[in-house]
Amino acid sequence: MQRLRNSIGDCLLVCIVAIQLFPLLYANNVTKNCKLNFETESERKALARIEPLGHRNFSADFVIGEDKYTYVFQLCGDAGGVPGAGIVQVKVQKTEQKSVTIIGLYNSTEVIGGTDYVWLSYGNGEKYDNHCSQEQRKAFVMIFCNRNINVGQLEVVQENRERKQNCFYLFKLESSAVCPPMEHKLGAGSIILIIGFCLVAVYLIVGFLYQRLVVGAKGIEQFPNYAFWVEVGNLSADGCDFVCRSRDRDETPAYRGVSTEPLDEEPEERDDHLLPM
Incomplete structure (x- = not known):
């Protein structure tokens, strides 16, 4: 019996450790392709928070004049199937031909984790043609907390290319994955009620077992202190009856008034025959 208990305890311990380590193993499988510019523990933890976004493409359409663009984003994966690209820009030309531009690579990643957001940056994209001193493109993805949705739609916030340097693309995404855990605090009243x-x-449980196993009571008498609670119930009912009822319990004899109707006169008995003649 002791060996069986030890075996069960060891199995439970292994299960608990596996449950705790599974999110970390899963995080490493998804985000291992992301190469951080500054490899720190805080950045790896921030990446682990957005694990539900992995292994899927997010797209957003953006129109400027007659030009239509589609942006595709993937977390630590090949966006749109382009090797090494974290975010790509797909331009649909008039001839219906598509030109793909790499905005950022996931081998140049920066991550900042806040209380209810994660800021993600992909750099080392293709160079601008005539803007921003022909520097390399880069993209920022702001992932905000939204408890109402699992993963939202990618949105294009801004394409800032009017500067001479440090131009960027800004995207927005909402997800419940970056939301902080909810804290459930019990008040004093709740604690008192629970106790x-x-x-x-x-x-009730101990009293029931005692009455049944020790005393040998049957039926309703198994209820602990049955006689006491019955008496309390009767006394409570009497008190409620005394306080709440508006009439006396003992009825007084009803008062009968004198009738105004004339009473029927009884026939007069003649006793003349008893007089001496």
């Missing part, structure tokens, strides 16, 4: 319910439950 009260626990005491009542212990009283």
